[in-house]
Amino acid sequence: MTRKALVFFGGWDGHEPGPTSEIVADMLAAEGFDVTRSEGTAILGEGDLSSFDLIVPVVTMSDVEADAVKRLTAAVEAGTGLAGFHGGMADTFRKNTDYQFMVGGQFVAHPGNVIDYRVEILRNGDTLLDGIDDFDYHSEQYYMHVDPRIEVLATTTFSGEHAPWVKDTQMPVVWKHGYGQGRVFYSALGHKAAEFDHPQMREILRRGLLWAARKAD
Template sequence: MTRTALIFWGGWEGHEPRACADRVMQMLTQDGFQVDSRPGTDVLAQGDLGRFDLIVPMMTQADIAPDALANLIAAIQAGTGLAGFHGGMGDTFRAQPAYQFMTGGQWVAHPGDFLDYRVQITAPDDPIMQGMGDFDYHSEQYYLHVDPAIEVLATTTFDGTHAPWTRGTVMPVVWKHRFGAGRVFFSALGHNAAELDHPQAQTILRRGLAWAAR
């Protein structure tokens, strides 16, 4: 049976939401999903979102109507998967704590903006991370406020160069958790469409999308 996915995209153009949505749609289609990709949040208020096995946010710093947010949360809680990356999922609805409770974290800073940093794999036996070692990455090193109940799969350590008080802080980069009956996956990697070609970032995302889907 073919699994179905919904991508909703928009918001801040710096994250290239349409291009990223197209890349993720390509990945999901290659992996056997039937994909519906829509701009904006109106689709989230239209009918039972439980008709999708996976929902992928690709939207940064956006507003959402209360009924649309409630519909999204209800669908994930009932068993639809939620998966995404970077600010497209980690800073989607900045004013909505209920959304952040579901995702497991919220972006708050990236000291130094684009820089080189190391990603450490903390769960090498997890299917999403299997066969993968630590790797270097060049992008924004996300500082997030996170739910202590998430299952962390990879981390990064801040050296304090751009914010001295963060020196030695170990920050989750990739995680998964449950929200009701739904599986939730997040990766902080992938600022724009080009970053999705990074081998480890793409592998982690593709495996995370598949894991989260019902």
């Protein structure tokens, strides 16, 4: 049976939600998913969200009805996967802590804005990022508030150049965790659509999307 994915997009235009959501939809279609791509958050209040095997938010700094988030969290708790990237998933609904609890973290700052930094892959026995080495990246280096329960797969270390008080702070960049019966995956990489040309960034997200999706029977 073909698996179904929902990609909903919108919010702040600076994250290029239209182009980036289209890239993600195409990635999932290439993996055999039947993809619904929908602008805005209205779809969260429609139909049975648990009929999707994967939901990908690509929305930044938006407001949403509390009931819509309850429907989304209920679907993930029941087994629908959730996966996403950068502010499109970790700065989606700033005012809704139920959503943030499900994601496992929330963006709070990017000192220096777009800068060069290093992404370090953790060698902790997890196989999801096998074959991917540490790499340099040029983008916003996200400083985040994170749930201590997440399973961290990659980190970055702040130099302190742009915010001296966070010097040497090691921050999660990629993580996964469980939420009820659902799987949740997040990557902080992907500020603009052009970043999908970065091979490690794209491959990490591709693997995460597939990992989070409800497994085929």
